[in-house]
Structures are given as structure tokens and as C-alpha cells.
Amino acid sequence: QVQLVESGGGLVQAGGSLRLSCAASGRTVSTYAMGWFRQAPGKEREFVATVIWRGGSTYYGDSVKGRFTISRDSAKTTVYLQMNSLKPEDTAVYYCASRTSGGGLYFAGRYDYWGQGTQVTVSS
Numbered sequence: 279q280v281q282l283v284e285s286g287g288g289l290v291q292a293g294g295s296l297r298l299s300c301a302a303s304g305r306t307v308s309t310y311a312m313g314w315f316r317q318a319p320g321k322e323r324e325f326v327a328t329v330i331w332r333g334g335s336t337y338y339g340d341s342v343k344g345r346f347t348i349s350r351d352s353a354k355t356t357v358y359l360q361m362n363s364l365k366p367e368d369t370a371v372y373y374c375a376s377r378t379s380g381g382g383l384y385f386a387g388r389y390d391y392w393g394q395g396t397q398v399t400v401s402s
Contacts, residue, residue: 280304280391282374287396290364294400298359300374300393308378312350312357313337315386316370316398325384326372329357337383342368364400371395 286298302312313328325339327348336348347360357374375389382388 280306280309280376282376282391282393284372284374284393284396287372287398289399289401292364292366292400292402294364295360295362296364296398297361298372298374298396298398300357300359302355302357302376306355306376309355309376310378310380311383312374312376313383313389314348314357314359314372315375315389316368316372317395318367318370321370323373323386324370325386327359328383330380339384361398364398366400366402368398369400370398372398 281303284300309331311328311330314326315323316326317323327338329336329348329350345363350357373395374393376391377389
């Protein structure tokens with residue numbers, strides 16, 4: 279089992295920045311990738327970004343490309359999401375997720391473990 283704990287959410291004005299963190303513990307040796315999804319009220323869970331643990335390749339959803347950056351600290355088993363140029367439509371609960379296998383990186387159903395989520399609210 280892997281436990282994921284997110285932090286760093288909050289309220290920010292449009293155009294501002296936030297950095298989310300997700301610390302993993304437990305059986306992390308089997309981690310293939312860690313990433314972020316988000317879910318706004320009444321909407322489906324949306325892929326934001328993911329990073330392949332070995333090698334560090336990164337992938338982003340179209341709506342955040344050029345504004346968000348995902349990174350990892352292997353020694354701390356922590357993944358970060360730097361969010362810049364935030365927009366009101368970025369408002370959502372952001373979830374950290376990890377997986378032990380490849381393929382279907384953009385699909386929430388392919389991730390094995392999930393954090394509790396952290397609220398990000400962007401005011402206009």
C-alpha cells in the first residue's frame with residue numbers, strides 16, 4: 279500500500295501562483311508514475327500532469343500546458359505541481375495519484391493510489 283498526502287492548496291487571485299506538494303509513503307519502491315488530477319463541482323475528474331518516476335518524463339493536460347510544471351524529488355518521494363498564471367477555471371479539488379504500471383497515463387482509472395485532495399480556488 280502507498281499513502282499520499284497533499285498540501286499547498288488555497289485561495290489565490292487570477293494570475294497568481296500556487297505550489298502543491300504530495301508526499302508518498304509506504305511501498306513506494308513499486309511506483310511507476312505520480313501525477314495530479316483535478317475535479318471541479320459537477321465535472322469529471324480531469325488529468326493535469328504526471329511524471330514517470332524513473333527518467334523523469336513529464337506529461338500535461340492541454341488546459342495546463344505552459345502554465346503548470348510537475349517535478350519530483352526522488353529522495354523525499356515527493357511530487358510537486360507548480361501552478362502559474364492561474365485562472366478561475368483552474369478552481370477544483372486537486373488529487374495526487376500514483377501508479378505501479380505504465381500505459382494510459384491520462385486515465386484516472388489506471389492509477390492505483392489516491393490522496394485525499396486539496397482545494398484550489400482562483401478568484402477573478
